Structure formats: structure tokens, C-alpha cells
Amino acid sequence: xxxxxxxxxxxxxxxxxxxxxxxxxxxxxxxxxxxxxxxxxxxxxxxxxxxxxxxxxxxxxxxxxxxxxxxxxxxxxxxxxxxxxxxxxxxxxxxxxxxxxxx
Amino acid sequence: xxxxxxxxxxxxxxxxxxxxxxxxxxxxxxxxxxxxxxxxxxxxxxxxxxxxxxxxxxxxxxxxxxxxxxxxxxxxxxxxxxxxxxxxxxxxxxxxxxxxxxxxxxxxxxxxxxxxxxxxxxxxxxxxxxxxxxxxxxxxxxxxxxxxxxxxxxxxxxxxxxxxxxxxxxxxxxxxxxxxxxxxxxxxxxxxxxxxxxxxxxxxxxxxxxxxxxxxxxxxxxxxxxxxxxxxxxxxxxxxxxxxxxxxxxxxxxxxxxxxxxxxxxxxxxxxxxxxxxxxxxxxxxxxxxxxxxxxxxxxxxxxxxxxxxxxxxxxxxxxxxxxxxxxxxxxxxxxxxxxxxxxxxxxxxxxxxxxxxxxxxxxxxxxxxxxxxxxxxxxxxxxxxxxxxxxxxxxxxxxxxxxxxxxxxxxxxxxxxxxxxxxxxxxxxxxxxxxxxxxxxxxxxxxxxxxxxxxxxxxxxxxxxxxxxxxxxxxxxxxxxxxxxxxxxxxxxxxxxxxxxxxxxxxxxxxxxxxxxxxxxxxxxxxxxxxxxxxxxxxxxxxxxxxxxxxxxxxxxxxxxxxxxxxxxxxxxxxxxxxxxxxxxxxxxxxxxxxxxxxxxxxxxxxxxxxxxxxxxxxxxxxxxxxxxxxxxxxxxxxxxxxxxxxxxxxxxxxxxxxxxxxxxxxxxxxxxxxxxxxxxxxxxxxxxxxxxxxxxxxxxxxxxxxxxxxxxxxxxxxxxxxxxxxxxxxxxxxxxxxxxxxxxxxxxxxxxxxxxxxxxx
Numbered sequence: 022x023x024x025x026x027x028x029x030x031x032x033x034x035x036x037x038x039x040x041x042x043x044x045x046x047x048x049x050x051x052x053x054x055x056x057x058x059x060x061x062x063x064x065x066x067x068x069x070x071x072x073x074x075x076x077x078x079x080x081x082x083x084x085x086x087x088x089x090x091x092x093x094x095x096x097x098x099x100x101x102x103x104x105x106x107x108x109x110x111x112x113x114x115x116x117x118x119x120x121x122x123x124x
Numbered sequence: 125x126x127x128x129x130x131x132x133x134x135x136x137x138x139x140x141x142x143x144x145x146x147x148x149x150x151x152x153x154x155x156x157x158x159x160x161x162x163x164x165x166x167x168x169x170x171x172x173x174x175x176x177x178x179x180x181x182x183x184x185x186x187x188x189x190x191x192x193x194x195x196x197x198x199x200x201x202x203x204x205x206x207x208x209x210x211x212x213x214x215x216x217x218x219x220x221x222x223x224x225x226x227x228x229x230x231x232x233x234x235x236x237x238x239x240x241x242x243x244x245x246x247x248x249x250x251x252x253x254x255x256x257x258x259x260x261x262x263x264x265x266x267x268x269x270x271x272x273x274x275x276x277x278x279x280x281x282x283x284x285x286x287x288x289x290x291x292x293x294x295x296x297x298x299x300x301x302x303x304x305x306x307x308x309x310x311x312x313x314x315x316x317x318x319x320x321x322x323x324x325x326x327x328x329x330x331x332x333x334x335x336x337x338x339x340x341x342x343x344x345x346x347x348x349x350x351x352x353x354x355x356x357x358x359x360x361x362x363x364x365x366x367x368x369x370x371x372x373x374x375x376x377x378x379x380x381x382x383x384x385x386x387x388x389x390x391x392x393x394x395x396x397x398x399x400x401x402x403x404x405x406x407x408x409x410x411x412x413x414x415x416x417x418x419x420x421x422x423x424x425x426x427x428x429x430x431x432x433x434x435x436x437x438x439x440x441x442x443x444x445x446x447x448x449x450x451x452x453x454x455x456x457x458x459x460x461x462x463x464x465x466x467x468x469x470x471x472x473x474x475x476x477x478x479x480x481x482x483x484x485x486x487x488x489x490x491x492x493x494x495x496x497x498x499x500x501x502x503x504x505x506x507x508x509x510x511x512x513x514x515x516x517x518x519x520x521x522x523x524x525x526x527x528x529x530x531x532x533x534x535x536x537x538x539x540x541x542x543x544x545x546x547x548x549x550x551x552x553x554x555x556x557x558x559x560x561x562x563x564x565x566x567x568x569x570x571x572x573x574x575x576x577x578x579x580x581x582x583x584x585x586x587x588x589x590x591x592x593x594x595x596x597x598x599x600x601x602x603x604x605x606x607x608x609x610x611x612x613x614x615x616x617x618x619x620x621x622x623x624x625x626x627x628x629x630x631x632x633x634x635x636x637x638x639x640x641x642x643x644x645x646x647x648x649x650x651x652x653x654x655x656x657x658x659x660x661x662x663x664x665x666x667x668x669x670x671x672x673x674x675x676x677x678x679x680x681x682x683x684x685x686x687x688x689x690x691x692x693x694x695x696x697x698x699x700x701x702x703x704x705x706x707x708x709x710x711x712x713x714x715x716x717x718x719x720x721x722x723x724x725x726x727x728x729x730x731x732x733x734x735x736x737x738x739x740x741x742x743x744x745x746x747x748x749x750x751x752x753x754x755x756x757x758x759x760x761x762x763x764x765x766x767x768x769x770x771x772x773x774x775x776x777x778x779x780x781x782x783x784x785x786x787x788x789x790x791x792x793x794x795x796x797x798x799x800x801x802x803x804x805x806x807x808x809x810x811x812x813x814x815x816x817x818x819x820x821x822x823x824x825x826x827x828x829x830x831x832x833x834x835x836x837x838x839x840x841x842x843x844x845x846x847x848x849x850x851x852x853x854x855x856x857x858x859x860x861x862x863x864x865x866x867x868x869x870x871x872x873x874x875x876x877x878x879x880x881x882x883x884x885x886x887x
Contacts, residue, residue, distance in 0.1 A: 026455040055442055099458055106454035108589055
């Protein structure tokens with residue numbers, strides 16, 4: 022849930038999503054869900070000469086499982102808070118239970 | 125053939141039914157009531173005479189009319205219509221036909237449609253087949269016209285070969301006017317294009333032709349086979365590829381006049397063709413769109429509202445939580461911080477504020493109606509309660525099944541990485557701290573037997589963080605101050621206080637400030653401060669500390685100052701080089717640890733400051749420590765605070781002027797510091813011209829100069845004179861540069877404390 026929580030704060034910011042098929046799309050993040058499916062608006066393909074068929078596409082929905090990287094705007098990320106969130110995530114009872122289960 | 129237009133005279137040989145129908149239809153389009161009636165009566169008579177089946181009319185005709193017609197019509201027929209050789213001009217067909225142009229056009233359209241779908245030649249060759257329907261139609265039509273004056277759109281059965289049957293009468297002399305009339309409605313039809321029929325090689329566009337020409341042609345070529353003409357129309361229709369456009373042209377395209385205008389016509393044709401193509405394109409587009417819409421609407425209403433709610437519930441139940449700070453921590457705190465920045469009056473941390481995920485979702489898609497929102501809210505509440513009642517299982521074991529079924533969810537995903545925690549434990553046991561494993565659980569000892577384990581330091585820092593996070597959460601959920609005589613509120617705050625104190629105690633223990641000095645090197649607390657995240661946690665820790673705890677902490681720090689990494693690792697020697705990484709650490713230390721301590725010292729009374737100052741000078745190698753930025757910063761801090769207190773600045777905090785004993789104590793410490801640093805003042809500076817801002821040194825020198833005696837001031841100036849001059853010379857060389865004025869300002873910090881100014885210097 023941490024990543025979902027994190028990406029929610031980036032809604033409205035410009036991100037670049039690199040897909041596993043090497044397509045890199047820059048656009049404004051409009052929505053994200055718990056599967057990290059991503060909706061982008063006002064999109065632009067980074068290498069648009071290589072993918073001319075994407076020229077006419079203005080927005081898109083990206084299935085979370087095909088995302089390789091998401092390039093984030095540094096100014097919109099609070100790393101200290103992210104560390105705290107990670108600490109809290111590690112303390113989650115469900116995670117702890119899963120941890121115990123795996124012993 | 126008779127001269128009479130109608131040709132219904134009994135003297136004449138009876139017309140065949142085909143001719144009759146043609147006439148009937150022609151006249152059926154007119155509105156002259158009297159004539160219509162008379163005509164009908166005539167027809168009736170003729171029908172009877174010629175043995176026409178009368179029942180056809182019976183169905184749709186008025187019986188009153190029938191009887192009337194029997195009496196009125198026949199008697200004066202001869203007188204009315206008998207000698208009518210010149211009557212042709214009296215009937216103003218043109219006028220009346222023009223009135224029903226629309227009807228005729230529609231008839232034409234329908235006709236063309238029909239023709240396309242059926243065999244054309246059949247229509248022409250066997251018109252008799254359709255006769256009964258014509259007759260029926262005609263009767264129907266005329267009836268309505270008589271009654272309502274409005275010619276209705278003929279029903280499909282009529283349409284075939286309206287114009288086809290038109291022409292047989294044209295064999296007659298009198299039919300000229302008829303043909304003339306026939307051309308008129310066609311003039312009104314929308315852009316008529318007539319591509320070249322393959323057989324003729326010329327167009328039959330009528331625009332350049334005059335009526336007279338047509339007439340002449342008609343007379344001349346009256347005998348033109350009907351079939352040919354119709355096939356022409358058919359070809360045209362095929363070429364145009366359109367339906368619903370009247371294409372029938374009663375034109376006999378072989379005229380010489382048409383030849384002359386061939387070129388113009390060709391051009392016009394092309395123009396029209398283009399126009400038509402554009403029209404067709406639009407039409408195609410529209411149809412495509414409609415088809416798509418229809419295609420999609422096939423699935424309209426497939427799901428009921430309850431179905432949709434069910435799906436929504438499945439989706440939302442994954443996201444909903446009763447504790448947003450646990451599951452959605454980053455988003456909640458981040459947006460709280462951002463909100464606080466944008467609207468400072470908003471209470472950032474409301475306990476259980478917002479409905480967690482849904483609170484956010486609602487804000488983002490608030491286009492539903494108010495009641496919809498309410499419904500959604502209730503649903504979410506229900507889901508939360510459900511989730512709380514039955515905690516989610518992480519695994520399930522069925523009776524008789526071997527093994528367990530893992531139930532994965534968003535919060536409990538299938539683990540791809542199986543890290544054996546057992547291995548970690550054994551590692552701990554074999555580790556150097558194995559002897560104190562029991563203690564490790566509660567308060568891990570970093571320095572048992574004097575050996576520092578870096579891993580344990582990190583563990584300790586994480587424990588501090590855990591405690592701090594828990595404390596911060598408690599702070600957020602702090603119950604309101606109890607009202608008097610409300611027991612449960614008082615109990616709540618007591619319970620909260622208990623928890624808070626307990627956690628604060630744990631945190632304090634984790635910091636290990638109170639551990640004995642000298643047992644280990646460096647001191648455990650100093651070890652914590654040597655890690656970047658250990659530095660970062662200090663301001664957050666101090667928020668939950670009591671003042672005497674802060675004092676203990678700062679005392680411990682001052683006493684062990686020279687073992688700090690930012691002190692011992694960031695000392696400028698004559699050839700000393702400080703790594704950029706260490707400079708970052710120093711910067712971090714100055715930004716995180718120093719400010720809260722500075723704030724504490726800035727409010728401390730003389731006694732405490734002097735105690736810290738004395739300890740600092742006593743416990744550390746001052747010449748060494750003072751060459752680091754953080755060491756000098758601490759010295760500056762103590763010097764400036766004592767100076768303020770000496771001058772009565774403590775009055776603001778309600779502190780009395782320092783006593784005589786304290787002043788002499790201060791003088792003692794100061795003199796000791798000065799004598800220690802004497803001959804080393806110049807070495808405090810970082811190397812010249814390496815781009816390090818040496819402002820902190822000038823600040824320290826200024827603080828020293830303020831408290832210095834005249835002799836001491838003289839020593840100070842003599843020692844740093846060179847550096848002052850160098851800086852000023854460099855500043856003048858960099859004239860008009862931003863760094864130039866900054867350098868001068870730095871120097872002036874010191875010179876002003878002595879009552880001098882850089883501008884007085886003669887270089």
C-alpha cells in the first residue's frame with residue numbers, strides 16, 4: 022500500500038513512465054489504483070520519431086504490470102517522510118504476520 | 125386520335141387501361157376540384173363501358189360521390205368536353221403542378237428506389253401487372269385531394285413507373301403540354317448531374333436547352349422507345365451510386381444542341397460530382413458513427429445499479445481502512461504538510477480525520493450528487509465495520525487438505541522473495557553481541573565489552589525511529605483536554621499520558637545518552653550521531669524530551685565532542701583535505717542537530733551555559749576542535765549567549781543579571797580559551813581560496829573580540845591581520861561581484877566588533 026499511497030501524492034504532477042516494451046511516455050498523472058495501474062493525460066512519447074503512431078494519442082491507461090520505471094519529479098517527493106512511511110509499513114501487523122508465517 | 129385532351133368521348137374508341145392509368149395519374153396530381161370530380165365520373169363511365177373491374181374503386185371511394193356522379197356527369201359531357209380542340213391552353217397545369225412539385229419529387233425518389241431494387245425492364249415491359257394498384261391509388265389520391273386539398277405522400281405501391289406510363293399519351297398531338305408540365309418539376313430537383321451515357325457519348329443536361337427545343341425534340345422523337353430511355357436513367361443511377369435522387373430524365377439526349385455544350389457540361393458535371401462525393405463522404409461518416417453508437421448501445425443497461433454497487437464495493441473494500449495513518453501514511457501526512465503550507469489555519473492532523481482512502485477519493489471525483497456521496501459514505505462505513513469485525517485471514521486450511529491456502533490481498537501480497545528469518549537469528553547469535561541477546565530485545569547494547577557494532581548502532585537508531593513515530597502518532601491522537609467532572613475524558617487523558625510517558629522513556633533509553641562515559645569509545649550516543657539518519661532524528665527526538673533530558677543530552681554531547689565524526693573528520697589542517705561527503709555530513713549536522721540545541725542554549729540561564737562552556741573547554745582538545753566548523757559553532761554559541769546574559773539580555777526570559785561569581789567564572793573560562801587558542805587563530809580558517817565560506821570563523825572571532833580585553837584584542841588583530849588583508853584585497857579584485865560584498869561583510873563582522881571597518885583599511 023505504500024506505493025499506492027505514494028503515487029497518489031503525485032497526481033497532477035508530470036511523470037515519465039517507462040514501459041517494459043521500451044516505450045517511455047511523459048504525461049500528467051491523473052489516476053492510480055492499488056495495482057499501480059496508471060492513467061496519464063496530455064501524453065507525449067519520449068522518442069516520438071520512433072513511435073509516430075503515438076502522436077495522435079492524448080491520454081492513456083497503463084496496466085501496472087507493464088511498467089518498468091516511473092521517473093518522478095524530485096520536488097514532489099518527501100524522502101524523509103517516505104522513509105518514515107517505509108518504517109511504518111515494516112511495522113504493519115499483516116506484514117509481521119506474513120513474516121511469522123514464513124518462518 | 126381525337127383532338128380532345130381527355131379523349132373520353134364515347135365516340136372515340138375506348139382507351140386501353142394503360143393509357144387510362146397514365147392519364148389518371150397525371151390528373152391525379154392536380155387540385156382543380158371540379159375538374160377532378162368530372163374526370164372521376166368520366167372514368168367511372170368508361171370503366172363500366174370497358175368492363176373495368178369496378179370493385180377496385182368500391183373499397184376506397186365515397187358512396188355518395190358514386191351516386192352523385194352517376195347523375196351529374198354524363199348529361200353534359202358532350203357540351204362540356206365535346207368540341208375541345210383548343211382547350212389544351214385553358215388548363216393551367218403548370219401552375220397547379222408547381223404546387224405539388226414536392227410530392228412529385230418524392231414520388232420520383234421512391235420510384236427510383238423501387239426501380240433499383242427490382243428489375244427495371246420488367247417494370248417497363250409489363251406495366252399491366254401494376255394496373256390495379258395504380259387504379260386503387262389514383263382513386264385514393266383524388267379522394268383525399270378533393271377533401272383535404274393536400275396531396276399526401278403516395279404509399280410505396282404506387283411508385284413504379286410514374287413517369288414510365290407518362291409517355292404513351294405523348295404520342296398524341298395534345299400531349300405536348302403534358303410533357304411541358306412534366307419537365308417543370310424536374311427543374312426543381314436538386315443538382316442534376318447527368319453523366320455521359322456510354323451509348324450516346326454526351327450529356328443530357330437540360331440547362332442549356334430551352335423549352336422549345338425540348339418540345340421540338342419531343343415532337344420529332346415522340347416515338348423514341350421508352351425502354352431505351354429508362355435504361356439510360358438506370359445507367360445514370362448506377363454511375364452516381366446514389367439512391368433517393370431523381371434520375372429520370374425524359375430527355376432525348378441525341379440532340380445537336382447538347383453536343384455544342386458538351387465541354388461546359390463536362391465541367392459542370394465534374395463540379396457536381398465532386399459535390400456529390402463530399403456529400404456522400406459526410407453521409408458515410410454519419411452512418412458509421414451511428415452504427416458505432418448503435419453497436420455500443422447494445423450493451424446499455426446490462427448491469428443494474430446494484431451490480432455496479434457490488435463491483436464498486438469489491439474495489440473499494442480493498443482500499444478502505446479504519447486507520448488511514450497506518451495504511452496510507454505517506455499520502456495522509458504528505459497532504460497534511462502540503463495543506464499546512466498552503467492554508468496555515470487548517471488543522472493538519474485531525475485524529476482519524478478524513479475517511480482514509482475514501483476521503484481522498486471523494487475529494488477527487490466529487491461529481492456525483494450529494495445523496496450519492498452520502499450513500500457512498502455509508503457504504504464505506506459499513507465496509508470498514510465489516511473489516512473490523514472479521515480481521516482478514518492470511519491463510520486458510522481446509523479440512524482434509526494438505527497444506528494451507530494462502531489468501532493474498534493488497535495488504536498481504538504473495539511473497540516472491542522468501543527470506544529466511546531463522547538465518548538472521550543464527551547470525552545474531554554468532555555475532556559479537558550474542559552474550560546479551562536478552563538485553564538486545566529491549567535495549568540493545570551497542571557497546572558491550574567496549575566494542576562498537578555498526579549494525580547495532582543502526583538497529584538502535586531504527587528503534588529510536590520506531591519510538592518517535594509512535595510518539596508522533598500519539599501526539600496526533602491526543603485526546604482533548606478533559607472538561608471538569610467528565611470522568612471518561614479524564615481517564616482517557618490519563619491513559620494517554622501514561623502511554624506517552626512510557627514511549628518517551630523507551631525512546632530515551634534507545635538513545636543511550638545516559639550510558640557511562642568511558643566504557644566504550646566512542647560513546648553510544650555519539651555513535652548514533654555519527655550516522656546520517658541518527659542526526660536527522662535528533663530534532664524529532666528533542667520535541668518529546670523534557671528540558672533536563674535535553675540538558676543531559678547536550679552535556680553528553682559537549683563532553684564527548686571531539687569524538688564526533690563531524691568534528692574529528694572535518695578539521696582543516698594546513699594541508700588538510702575534507703572530503704565532500706564529510707562536508708555534506710557537517711552541513712546536515714549544522715542543519716539538524718545544532719538548531720534545537722542552539723534554541724535550548726539561547727534560553728538557558730547563565731549557570732547552565734557556563735557549566736556547558738566550561739565542560740567543553742575542559743573535556744576537549746580546543747585547538748583541535750576549534751578547527752572544525754561544528755566545534756567553532758558551539759564555541760560561538762556559548763560565547764554569544766554569555767555575552768548577551770552579561771549585558772542583561774536574559775531579562776527578556778525573566779533571568780536576573782549574572783552574579784559576581786558567575787562573571788568571574790566566565791572570565792576564567794574565557795581567558796583559558798583565549799590562551800589555548802593564542803597563536804592558533806589563523807589556523808582556524810579553512811584553506812584560502814578553496815571556495816569554503818569562512819563566515820563562521822569571522823563570527824567566532826567577532827564573538828571573541830567582543831569579550832576580549834584591549835591586550836587580547838591586539839593579539840587577535842595581529843594574528844589574523846594577514847587574513848583580513850588577503851580577504852579585502854581579494855574582494856576589491858572581485859569588484860562588482862556578489863561574493864565580493866559577502867567577503868567584505870564577513871570581515872566586517874570581526875572588524876565591527878573591534879570598532880573598525882573594512883573601508884578604513886589602506887591597501
